[in-house]
C-alpha cells in the first residue's frame with residue numbers, strides 16, 4: 001500500500017484532521033522484542049522486510065499504527081496500492097478493520113533495521129485500557145501490525161521546528177509524549193539550554209534521558225508534585241527567545257499554552273502544542289469529532 005492521508009500533518013489540540021501530501025507508506029511489521037522499560041511504559045521493537053525504506057525526522061515524528069482486533073492475527077487493511085487508503089479504510093466494517101492509533105517513532109535503528117515504539121500503559125487493568133495500550137501490554141514476538149510511516153526524512157509528520165534565533169527550548173509532556181520528548185532531547189544540539197517538565201504517575205516511571213543539550217529536567221509525579229501548569233508558573237525561566245513544545249492530555253496542554261502565551265508573553269507562533277489524548281475520549285471519538293467539526 002502506498003501514500004498517506006489524515007493526521008500526519010502538523011497537529012493542533014484536536015490532532016486528527018488535515019490531509020497531507022507528504023511521503024508516507026504502509027509497512028507490515030512484526031514484534032521482535034517487547035520489554036517493560038518502566039512499570040507503565042512498554043517498549044516494542046518491530047522488524048520487517050521493508051524497514052530499510054522507512055525514514056524518520058527524529059524529534060516528535062508521528063506514525064499511524066493499525067492493530068488487529070481480538071481473534072485476528074493481523075490488522076484488516078484496504079488492499080495494497082489503494083490510492084485513497086483513508087477512504088478505503090473508513091469504508092471497511094468498523095468492527096473488523098484495523099484499529100488506528102497515533103504514536104511516535106522513539107527510534108529507527110539501522111543494521112539491523114528496527115522500529116522502536118514506546119507505549120504508555122495507561123490503565124492498570126485491560127478492562128480500563130484502550131486497545132493500543134492493551135495490545136502493547138500483551139505483545140509477544142511474532143505479533144503483526146501495520147504502520148503508516150514516512151519514507152523521506154523531511155515530511156509533514158513532526159512539529160518540533162524551532163526557528164533560527166531561538167535561545168532556549170521549553171518542553172512539557174506526560175507519559176504519552178515522553179517518547180517524543182526523549183527523541184527531541186536526543187537530537188538537540190550540544191549545549192542547547194532546555195527546561196523540561198514531565199508528568200508521570202509513579203516515581204518508578206522516570207527514565208534516564210540521554211541528551212547533549214544543557215537540559216534541566218523536572219519530573220512531576222501525579223498527585224504528589226504540582227501539576228505541570230502550576231510547576232511552570234512557579235519557575236524562573238531563562239532570558240532570551242524561547243521555543244516551546246507542549247504535548248500530553250488536551251486540557252493540561254491548553255492550560256500550559258494559555259500560561260505561556262497569556263501570562264509569560266511567549267510569541268504564540270513559538271508555542272507548538274498538541275493534545276495527544278483527551279480524558280474520557282478514545283482516539284476514535286476524537287477522530288469522529290474532528291470529522292464532524
Ligand SMILES: Cc1cc2nc3c(=O)[nH]c(=O)nc-3n(C[C@H](O)[C@H](O)[C@H](O)COP(=O)(O)OP(=O)(O)OC[C@H]3O[C@@H](n4cnc5c(N)ncnc54)[C@H](O)[C@@H]3O)c2cc1C
Pocket residue numbers: 011015062101102103104105118119120121122128129130131132133134175176177179180274275276277278279280281282283284
Ligand atoms: C502525535 C501523537 C503522538 C503520540 N505518541 C504516543 C507515543 O509514542 N506513546 C504513547 O503511549 N502514546 C502516544 N500518543 C497518545 C496515544 O495515541 C493515545 O494515548 C491513544 O488514545 C492510545 O490509544 P488506546 O487505544 O490505548 O486508548 P483509546 O482507545 O484511544 O482511549 C481509551 C481510554 O483511555 C484514555 N486514554 C488514552 N490515552 C491515555 C493516556 N496516555 N493516559 C491516560 N488515559 C488515556 C482515553 O481518554 C479513553 O478514556 C500520541 C498521540 C499523538 C496525537
